[in-house]
Amino acid sequence: MPTLRGRHAVSLLGVGLLAAAALHHLDEVERVRTATGPLLAFALDGGVAVGLIAAGRRIADRGLSPTEEWRVARWTGFGTAFTVAAFSATVGVRVLEGRPLVEPVFPMLVAAGVGGLGGAVAGYYAVRQAADARRARDAVRTVSLVNHLLRHDLRNDLSTIHGYADLLAADDGSDHAAVVASKADEGLERIEAASAVADALLGDADRGRTDLVATVRNVLSGVDGDRSVTVETDLPETAPVAANDGVRAIVHNLVENAAEHGGPDVTVRVAVRLTDDGVALVVADDGPGLPPAARDRLSAPDERRDEAAVGSGEGVLGDSPDGTVSGLDLVAALTEAYDGSLDVGESEHGGARFAVTLPHAPVESAGSDT
Structure with missing residues (x-):
């Protein structure tokens, strides 16, 4: 049995709003005895619902993880709930004022679809921003790790070279060993300088x-x-x-x-x-x-x-x-x-x-x- 993922939830919300819009406008056709108005209204609220279904398909194409998909789905649900609550509040105020309500279902369906679609878009960009920030943090950690590994390993190798150069100088007294030792010292100095620069740029420096x-x-x-x-x-x-x-x-x-x-x-x-x-x-x-x-x-x-x-x-x-x-x-x-x-x-x-x-x-x- 397929596992329900966030993209399915987004698409199912679109399907539900599309079905609700279709049933509502079919009932309107029977009541008003004309199809022009209900069809135009269905093109609007049904079109937004189709947009939500398409958003679910687009989420599937983006290769998001299940956790990321559900985060987008939560944003979608929040957007829908927020717009419906806001519209319901306006309807409640009109009822308290004793004003007549003229066909509130249609604008509520539009509000629900627009809120859900806006939530899906906002959720996708929130997920992408979080992923970019996570990759940036991983890159900084990786560079910092490589910096410290190179510093440790190269320092050890150059110290070993310097030690063997001293032994050679003691054995044959030539200047070649002194040159090797001098270059090893220069290498050690360069490693320390490069490490200090890397620490400063990565924010790891102890100033x-x-x-x-x-x-x-x-x-x-x-x-x-x-x-x-x-x-x-x-x-x-x-x-x-x-x-x-x-x-x-x-x-x-x-x-x-x-x-x-x-x-x-x-x-x-x-x-x-x-x-x-x-x-x-x-x-x-x-x-x-x-x-x-x-x-x-x-x-x-x-x-x-x-x-x-x-x-x-x-x-x-x-x-x-x-x-x-x-x-x-x-x-x-x-x-x-x-x-x-x-x-x-x-x-x-x-x-x-x-x-x-x-x-x-x-x-x-x-x-x-x-």
Whole structure:
């Protein structure tokens, strides 16, 4: 025996309303001795009932689970009951007022059908929205799980490589083992940095006390060897912000963008300023500047920036061929994750200027200022 599902309940409601409409209008034909009016009325209330039957068929085609189908059916029943109750209330008021009632069955059948059809549509979209939200939560959990698994497994593997490199260096004294150990250390640092970025974007970050000045100095130490780039700094002794190690990606991408796309012999000016609103990281250069389209996009609110990415065929963090917008979009996403603000403009030397303001670290917060 087939199991009754929600789609069957919706269709059965339509069949019941269609049968009630047919019986009512057949009786009207006999009473008024004409078929024109009753047929027109049947086309209206019967048509709505047929719409409910079709809605049941459409639900069957959508591949919903039994639970989801019954949720749509409950919405349908609620819509029908609500409209019938509302119509009945108006009829009751007219009765209390002593007014004559002129054929209330027909408008009640129309109201019941329209309410049921509206409930079915609302129920379907409610189910679909819940399914989309559930898939989004599952995706976030999956990414978070993969992030932690990769962090754990790769860290263990690189630590093992580093250990064997130390043994090789002790045995033959060559520089090759030292290079392997150095690369293993770099890999470990990259894993920690990538994990911090992922935690921040997924909302899993434990935002403690991170010294922005120490991070800037660490990033700039890797730029000093590039003779085509001149770096000028204006840094206080310390500037703790409420963030995690992912803030390094903000500094790295801004400095890398200026160094790589500022042209030959570019000068990059990096400053950290303490303000009442937070800690401001300002990176400016004297290169050609940022394209207007990219500037407008990065300056847009988070929702509009995501819409622009989707409309242009890019991901939320962008995926331009040269990686320029992708890195800057990561800056924008991380700044948003840290409850900060990003200001994009033109530097006084004609190049690009980025100002990222991050919240002060609470005095009692845990973390490192080094």
